[in-house]
Amino acid sequence: MKSLRFALPLAGFLLIALVLYIGVKNSPDRQNLRSVLIGRPAPEWTLPDLMNPGAMLTNASFKGKPYILNVWATWCAACRYEHQTLMDLSRNQEVPIIGLNWKDEDNLAHEWLERLGNPYAAIAVDKKGRVPIDYGVTAAPESFLVDANGIVQYRLAGPMTHSIWKREFAPRIAGKSVVAE
């Protein structure tokens, strides 16, 4: 009983310390914040097509096979950084990468693609930036893996790299591409 008098406050202290440690350790920042969209249908959008002036693009037409939705802009430095990786992925024909050009200017976007190459199967233009808000985008670049059923499987906040692709995207695509029908 006597030893309990010391053990109890000590245990209490350790419990509080543990709770605080876990809280501080997991304190959310932009990069590791889990998207609430995961496991939910990708929000629908219909936006102007960058490559076909006057035409519209809708993500409903991509259903049936998985794709990557990549939010980018020419004002975004990290997008420049990940561009080569996207080029490599598109060359390897992994899955189609759909670009979402966020609050950008068309001529700058065209110039960028001519200079650096175009990894995108299609590019939608969102000048007002409404669609990225629906996707909970905090900053460019962000990449969403949408499966064949239109469900968001993964969100990457930050530039794509080959190691992230191998670790996070490739296994999910391998597991999900068969699901359609």
Add this chain to the structure above:
Amino acid sequence: MTRTSSRWRALQWLAALIAALAVASAAFAIDTTRFEDPEKQAQYQRMTHELRCMQCLNTSIADSQVDLAADLRNEVRDLVEAGKTDEEIRQFMVDRYGEFILFRPRSPWLYVTPVIFLIIGVLVAVRIIRQRSKLVAEDDSPVDDIAEESAERK
């Protein structure tokens, strides 16, 4: 007479300075959104101060100059204009950005836990006090004697 007029002058200068500062601060204010309905204006102010800027994390969208914060303010403005309630606006943001966007989390545990700990603390304190007073009651020697004894010892 000259004295009062010079004082008056100084006051005028001061007034001009204050007016200039007021104009300057208005020019620096980030948000110029205005509603016809003062209630909606208040709701807009309340909501933009309650929502986190998801890019800079520790400022509200009302205080942030980031582009995304401006977009989110526009979103709030449209929702307020459409007559949505506070809770509907919160839910709209949570559906997209998660609970983390709320500066005032809705988890009841955050508010209930301190109360639970307070109750536990009070119960423990009451128990200790009772035990102590029981010890005193069991003690034969009157309290006065003990006091005298310790006084004598000094």
